[in-house]
Amino acid sequence: MDILRENDKKLKSAFDFCAQITKAEARNFYYAFITLPKTKKRAIYTAYAFCRRCDDAVDNDESVKEKIRLLNDLESSLKSGLNNDQIDLVNPIILATCAIIKEFQIPEQYFFDVIDGVRMDIDFKPFDTFVDVKKYCYKVASVIGLICIKIFGYTDPKAVEFAIDFGLAMQLTNILRDIVEDMSEDRCYLAVTELNSYQYSIQDFSSALYNSNFKELMKFQVNRARQFFVSGSSLFPLIDPDSRICLVILSKIYNKILNKIENSNYNIFFSNYKLTRFEKLSIMGSTWLKYKITPN
DSSP, X not given: OOSOOTTOHHHHHHHHHXXXXXXXXXXXXXXXXXXXXXXXXXHHHHHHHXXXXXXXXHSSSSOHHHHHHHHHHHHHHHXXXXXXXXXXXXXXXXXXXXXXXXXXXXXHHHHHHHHHHHHTTTTOOOOSSHHHHHHHHIIIIIHHHHHHHHHHOBOOTHHHHHHHHHHHHHHHHHHHHTXXXXXXXXXXXXXXXXXXXXXXXXXXXXXXXXXXXXXXXHHHHHHHHHHHHHHHGXXXXXXXXXXXXXXXXXXXXXXXXXXXXXXXXXXXXXXXXOOOHHHHXXXXXXXXXXXXXXXX
């Protein structure tokens, strides 16, 4: 049953607020989200707005102490909202988030996992192995995939495994795209053991050292991200048909980013991998046409 009632103006306003955040901030996601039916779309907007607020709590110029406070306040507000504390439900993002958790029966822990993952960025420590990288990616990306498939709808339990891989593929792509930006915040999300195996270091990133070792390292990273996209693509036929096109568009957008990295010969130090609005619209249009003509 649709949790939003015509007379519940406060909840409608909360959903609208989340939609505004998504439209303003979700540069790549928005082009996929708009293909969803209304009820699922507002739920996805809400999930995005919640995750955006988590990121904003740590990606700012505030002190470490203030970042911790902001994230702890968000966590406390969610706990209170889930316990029907009306005081905390004045926060529109919390109000909307609690509503979609109930409507789509999303495990509450998923949202707390996102907070835990973002919290790792406050006092960031380099990851020793790829296993450590995967643990981080699960909390900041794969778990979001699990939230999404609860909204999209599925019946086959295999969807969970593929959603985890799809989220991992997207986050690995983000990591490669944003290496330079992340290094400005003294963060490098690549495993130290893998850097060592290619005789490249975090200090080399800082000095923008572009050599054959670096190119081989990046080639390896790009190929692995693609492998997770291949596994993640097995999710597409398992979710409800009215939501399938959303994931296909996201996959194409992110694979386009990987293509751009390859085409630049992996020179991330002097390249911009952002897709233009035209490129995103072209992906959305061609995918929509294909799925309308030959639906699965």
